[in-house]
Amino acid sequence: MTTRNDALDQLRRVLSRPGGASSDFDLNPGYAPPEGRPLRPAAVLVAFQEGASGLDLLLTKRSSRLKHHPGQIAFPGGKQDEVDSGPVAAALREASEEVGLPPASVEVLGQMQTHETVTGFLITPVIGFIRDAFEPIPEAGEVDEVFSVPLAHVTDPARFSIEARIWRGQERQYYTVPYGPYYIWGATARILRGLAEGMAA
Template identity: 65%
Template sequence: MKDRLRQATTLPGPPSSDYDLNPAAVAAPGGVLRDAAVLIACREGRSGPEVILTKRSSRLKHHPGQIAFPGGKVDAGDDGPVAAALREAREEIGLPEAAVDILGTLPSHETVTGFSVTPVLGWIAAPFDPVPEEGEVEEVFAVPLSHVLTPTRFSIEGRRWRGQRRRFYVVPYGPYYIWGATARMLRALADRMERCG
């Protein structure tokens, strides 16, 4: 699985976007995209390969209670998106940078909230017990890669947002409603993995 994931990062392909399913949506005028990065952290679990996700704290101002990858803005002190993704994973879930084998990056994902997010694909190569960052992360959990790398498990739903109907991918898992940018990036990875054979 690790080798296939690495291969998936080398395939050509366009960037993804929250606008993929909403071509009529218009970004805020004069908006400048801010750089961000997330870590798609995979590992060998008890029942096979899995990916680590977080449930954001319900007390947060932005995206409370949503399912997300560890990640955030690329800070001035970060040496690019890979360093930012690793730093954020350490801060949010206690994942040491040295425990992660970076497999590559996927094309950037533009969000309707004004970010250009680089998905960084990594493999956790050492034992790791998550430590959620109090105040930001409510829960850290794992989802089988077989679930989120199967395109047919994804569906498209919609809701009103800023006065417009917005459509988005969802890939629920048990009690977890994985949707929006997180689901879209997983769908992009699933499509690439299909091409790897």
């Protein structure tokens, strides 16, 4: 069984190696975004904590009442504001607002390469370890649920599959990594796929 320290060391090794950026277009070479389109900086916190049998990943289910991406599974995060000194500050601030995670409880392990979305965001995934126990407080109106998924599940390439749906009149392929009742797909699954590939290398 992989210990907490072994898993954290493995995550640090993955982050120390240069990886390639990803995007929502990786599986759809026939669709390319307009050249030079403006991208809004954003950050997400890919946060792990001790679970029953190793490290667990903290995820949220977005409110079904939201205008954008209602009910989808996501990392805590959002756009980088002027008050943020960079992606790390943005990811920690958003996690505090969305799930009540104190920034001081997070040990930042590093950052992954950016991920470009079809909606015009350039996301920086910030990897962190939650050192202290905390009781998640979902932000009313934005987060319906906070839950955990084992690290071993989301870093196993065999757990991922490619599915497709029609988007703006074209078939769009994307990664999924379902877990129980949770359908993890899109940018969240693509970022996790990159982490899984790094862990398997």
